[in-house]
Amino acid sequence: MSGQPLNGVLCLWRGDWLFIGRPQANRPHRHVAASLLCGLHQPFELEVRGEQRLTRLALVAPEVPQALTPPADGAMLIAHLDPDTDAWLAVAGHLANGRESCDLPFDAAWVAMAEAVLAQPDATAAGALRAALLERLRCPAPPLDARVRVVAKLLRDAPPEQLDVAALAEPVALSASRLARLFREQTGVTLRRFLLHLKAAELFHLWRSGMSVSALAAASRFYDQPHLVRTTREMFDALPSEYMAGGFHILDCTGQAGLAPPGGLASSPLCSL
Numbered sequence: 001m002s003g004q005p006l007n008g009v010l011c012l013w014r015g016d017w018l019f020i021g022r023p024q025a026n027r028p029h030r031h032v033a034a035s036l037l038c039g040l041h042q043p044f045e046l047e048v049r050g051e052q053r054l055t056r057l058a059l060v061a062p063e064v065p066q067a068l069t070p071p072a073d074g075a076m077l078i079a080h081l082d083p084d085t086d087a088w089l090a091v092a093g094h095l096a097n098g099r100e101s102c103d104l105p106f107d108a109a110w111v112a113m114a115e116a117v118l119a120q121p122d123a124t125a126a127g128a129l130r131a132a133l134l135e136r137l138r139c140p141a142p143p144l145d146a147r148v149r150v151v152a153k154l155l156r157d158a159p160p161e162q163l164d165v166a167a168l169a170e171p172v173a174l175s176a177s178r179l180a181r182l183f184r185e186q187t188g189v190t191l192r193r194f195l196l197h198l199k200a201a202e203l204f205h206l207w208r209s210g211m212s213v214s215a216l217a218a219a220s221r222f223y224d225q226p227h228l229v230r231t232t233r234e235m236f237d238a239l240p241s242e243y244m245a246g247g248f249h250i251l252d253c254t255g256q257a258g259l260a261p262p263g264g265l266a267s268s269p270l271c272s273l
Helices: 086-095 109-119 121-138 145-156 166-170 177-188 191-206 213-219 223-234 240-245
Strands: 008-012 016-021 034-039 043-046 051-055 059-061 066-069 076-081 101-103 247-250
Touching: 008 109, 008 191, 016 121, 034 043, 034 191, 043 059, 066 240, 076 086, 076 145, 086 101, 086 247, 109 121, 109 191, 121 191, 121 247, 145 177, 145 191, 166 177, 177 191, 191 213, 191 223, 213 223, 240 247
Parallel strands: 008 247
Antiparallel strands: 008 016, 016 076, 034 059, 034 076, 043 051, 043 066, 059 101
């Protein structure tokens, strides 16, 4: 590492990621992943379905239109939690009964941990920060249907270029239509959107300095460059290359141990708020 400060660090796990740094303001877009948004030193402006509010820490459910304006100093911590993961299920209880977004209490202990990762990117330190966030905010949701987990894993292990719902339904003994309904009921997203999300998330693992968007599209199994651009604009309001152009560093944390299943630990007191 050089002695120059980074504008941001993107910490990647299998199924979620954590960004620390100065994001750009963005327009309304929809993430397949849930969003945990935190102003490290100051509140920021969050828009959810056209309604704006100032908040220090907010949780937004998957597939809910959102936009943010960073705080004046720009410093934020942003986590994306995929809807099939234990990390999301560990906190999803805050949005029970159809809630799409909520504000949560901020813990000042996270600031020093985040600043340490930003100053010296390290997978172990990033994992400790992620665990601290999830444990402090723990409010478990019911586990996913085992058949949904099987199908999500099939898509993660070998994302196809095109979605074949009938082929996915066969190993879990469901019809294609029943699987499509069950997956959406359990995760809040369609199978098609989930597959597109997996491809988009893979962009951050595949991107290398100087790589063209067309090469990135081919490597991540998008149909072509326009398809990649449309998808990432709609899901992130940005291209991976725009993240990198800002002086951000990618930290591969996939070797870190995963979070214990949602039922393994008690809920945080915040779960009753």
